[in-house]
Amino acid sequence: MEAFHYKHHPSTIRVQDIIRSGEIGAIREIKVKFHVFWAYFSKDDPRFKFEAAGGTMMDLGCYAVSVIRLMLGEEIEEVVSARPTLIREEVDERMEAVLRFPGGCIASIDVSLRAWGFVNDTEIIGELGSISFSGLPLPSMLHSIKVKSSTGNRTEKHYGNGESTYYYQLKAFNAMIQQQDQYQVLTEDFVNNM
Numbered sequence: 593m594e595a596f597h598y599k600h601h602p603s604t605i606r607v608q609d610i611i612r613s614g615e616i617g618a619i620r621e622i623k624v625k626f627h628v629f630w631a632y633f634s635k636d637d638p639r640f641k642f643e644a645a646g647g648t649m650m651d652l653g654c655y656a657v658s659v660i661r662l663m664l665g666e667e668i669e670e671v672v673s674a675r676p677t678l679i680r681e682e683v684d685e686r687m688e689a690v691l692r693f694p695g696g697c698i699a700s701i702d703v704s705l706r707a708w709g710f711v712n713d714t715e716i717i718g719e720l721g722s723i724s725f726s727g728l729p730l731p732s733m734l735h736s737i738k739v740k741s742s743t744g745n746r747t748e749k750h751y752g753n754g755e756s757t758y759y760y761q762l763k764a765f766n767a768m769i770q771q772q773d774q775y776q777v778l779t780e781d782f783v784n785n786m
Contacts, residue, residue, distance in 0.1 A: 596654075596655065596658045597756075597757040597758050597760070597761040598655070598659075598728055598730070598731060598757050599658075599662060599761075600757065600760035600761045600763070600764045601731045601750075601752070601757045601760050602750040602751065602752040602760070603725070603727070603731040603735050603737060603749070603750040603751070604662075604728070604731060605750075606737060606748065606750045607663070607716070607723060607725050607737055608662070608663065610723060610737075610739060611663060611716065611718075611723070614720075615720070615721060615739070615741045615743065616716065616717075616718030616719075616720050616721035616722060616723060616739070616741055617718040617719030617720030617721065618695070618718060618719050619663065619664060619695075619697050619716055619717070619718050620696070620697060620698070620717055620718060620719060621697060621698050621699070621700075621715075621716075621717040622659075622660050622663060622664070622697060622698075622699040622700075622714065622715065622716050622717070623699070623700045623702075623713075623714070623715040623717075624656040624659055624660060624699070624700070624701050624702070624703075624713075624714050624715075624728075625701075625702045625703075625711050625712075625713045625714075626652050626655060626656055626702075626703045626704075626711065626712055626713075626728070627702075627703070627704045627707035627708075627709060627710060627711040627712075628652065628704065628705050628706075628707060628710060629707060629708070629709055629710055630705075630706040630707060630708065632705070633705050633706060635679055635680075635706075637705075639651050639705060640679050640680065640683050640685065640705075641683070642680070642681075642682050642683050646683050647676075647679075647682075647683045647684040647685075647687075648684050648685055648686055648687050648703050648704055648705045648706075649676070649684055649687040649689075649703065651705060652703045652704075652705055653687050653689075653701065653703045655703075655728070656701040656703050657691075657701065659714055659728055660691065660693075660699045660701070661784070663714075663716055664693055664695065664697055664699075666693045666694055666695055666697070667693075667694070667784055668691050668692075668693060668784075669691075669692050669693055669694045670691070670692040671689060671690075671691055672689075672690040672691065672692050672698070673688075673689060673690045674687065674688075674689040674690075675687070675688045675689070676688075677704075679706065685704060685705055685706040686702075686703065686704035686705075686706065686707070687701065687702075687703050687704075688700075688701065688702045689701045712726055712727055712728055712730070713725075713726050714726070714728055720741055720742060721739065721740050721741030721742065722739075722740050722741075723737060723738070723739050723740075724736075724737075724738040725737050725738075726738075730756075730757060731751075731757065735749065735751075736748075736749060737749065737750070
């Protein structure tokens with residue numbers, strides 16, 4: 593099982609349910625913006641070491657790609673553009689990218705581990721409406737799901753019993769081990785995320 597703990601949280605599952613219901617129609621665009629305040633990670637942080645496969649895209653960026661792939665259920669067809677802001681040679685502190693998917697969806701990513709504030713926003717735009725999901729990749733701390741569709745506008749919150757995303761991941765892992773659940777993560781999935 594991979595380390596994308598957010599997938600198992602009730603809020604993430606709810607967003608997937610809304611998409612599957614058809615309420616917002618076919619997804620045409622997804623925008624993901626994850627920024628972490630610069631003071632959390634110094635320039636000497638191991639996340640910025642090339643030898644350790646460092647950089648924002650290899651850290652926070654993997655979550656952005658994972659969220660998009662999870663919501664679409666598709667693999668990336670093309671990287672249309674990628675614009676890094678380097679902290680040192682070959683290591684990015686920020687990455688802005690545009691991705692194209694086989695179904696026609698265009699996704700944009702803006703991730704930074706050295707930003708001037710915190711931003712955790714995902715916007716999913718469909719033919720019939722949209723979902724704004726703030727709080728990823730840690731929805732257990734604070735999140736909101738804002739849905740706009742022909743049925744009206746609403747805000748939802750799904751914290752379960754208040755447990756962290758890691759609790760739900762461990763619960764899913766335990767169910768998989770106990771063979772009480774069909775959930776499995778194939779190596780191909782997290783390789784494709786890279």
